Amino acid sequence: MHSGFVRACGHNLEYQLIPAHQINRPTLVLLHEGLGSVAMWRDFPIRLAAATGCRTLVYSRYGYGQSDVLEESFGTDFMHREGSEALPELLAELGIERPLLVGHSDGASIALLHAGDRRFEVAGLVVMAPHCFVEDISIRSIEAAKVAFETTDLPAKLGRYHRDVRRTFYGWNDIWLNPDFRAWNIEDCLPHIRCPILAIQGEDDEYGTMAQIEAIAAQASAAVAVELQKLADCRHSAHRDQTAAVIDAIARFIDTV
Numbered sequence: 001m002h003s004g005f006v007r008a009c010g011h012n013l014e015y016q017l018i019p020a021h022q023i024n025r026p027t028l029v030l031l032h033e034g035l036g037s038v039a040m041w042r043d044f045p046i047r048l049a050a051a052t053g054c055r056t057l058v059y060s061r062y063g064y065g066q067s068d069v070l071e072e073s074f075g076t077d078f079m080h081r082e083g084s085e086a087l088p089e090l091l092a093e094l095g096i097e098r099p100l101l102v103g104h105s106d107g108a109s110i111a112l113l114h115a116g117d118r119r120f121e122v123a124g125l126v127v128m129a130p131h132c133f134v135e136d137i138s139i140r141s142i143e144a145a146k147v148a149f150e151t152t153d154l155p156a157k158l159g160r161y162h163r164d165v166r167r168t169f170y171g172w173n174d175i176w177l178n179p180d181f182r183a184w185n186i187e188d189c190l191p192h193i194r195c196p197i198l199a200i201q202g203e204d205d206e207y208g209t210m211a212q213i214e215a216i217a218a219q220a221s222a223a224v225a226v227e228l229q230k231l232a233d234c235r236h237s238a239h240r241d242q243t244a245a246v247i248d249a250i251a252r253f254i255d256t257v
């Protein structure tokens with residue numbers, strides 16, 4: 001495994017690259033959730049790489065993990081900019097072409113936006129608990145997260161994974177709770193996606209409903225194959241709550257790609 005930092009959009013981003021075990025396989029690029037990082041994926045990338053044989057890249061976005069500390073507030077277009085600017089620059093710096101993107105939550109939305117931008121080639125998409133639009137359930141849970149951050153030991157727990165936990169947390173929390181963000185919607189990118197999609201959603205997800213992945217199936221399937229995986233006994237982090245089922249589903253999906 002190779003670890004280091006790569007420069008993208010003027011920031012140093014931490015990354016880990018797990019080598020391939022099989023030839024002629026796409027490179028997997030893992031895109032973390034709104035409070036995620038390289039370390040917060042835990043052993044999932046290694047297990048996924050072992051099961052699929054794919055070279056696997058994990059990185060922390062600007063403001064997360066050990067990447068550069070967030071110096072300014074996110075705008076409502078922060079996921080659009082990540083998908084169209086930072087991610088392409090990072091892939092180019094590392095020499096990765098036509099990746100298969102595996103995104104979780106905000107990272108899944110970024111994957112959809114990147115694939116929906118016709119300038120970039122993507123082999124396939126695995127989107128876990130994606131956000132295509134803002135739901136009331138999302139806002140309620142993000143409001144609850146703010147209360148927990150301010151009244152419990154959550155800062156200490158998250159602080160193990162981020163250089164500046166307060167900037168990381170409020171960077172994410174403030175923009176999601178900004179009234180202007182309620183109109184955020186990326187459904188217009190879905191019909192432009194030109195690669196197969198596996199969309200995974202937990203039935204007990206506290207941050208979103210099945211309407212998210214059903215929107216993908218309805219609006220992207222005219223051009224590409226879309227597979228929906230709805231998991232029982234599963235909350236927002238399917239790769240943690242149902243690790244074996246998720247890895248098996250991704251491995252099968254990659255075989256079809």
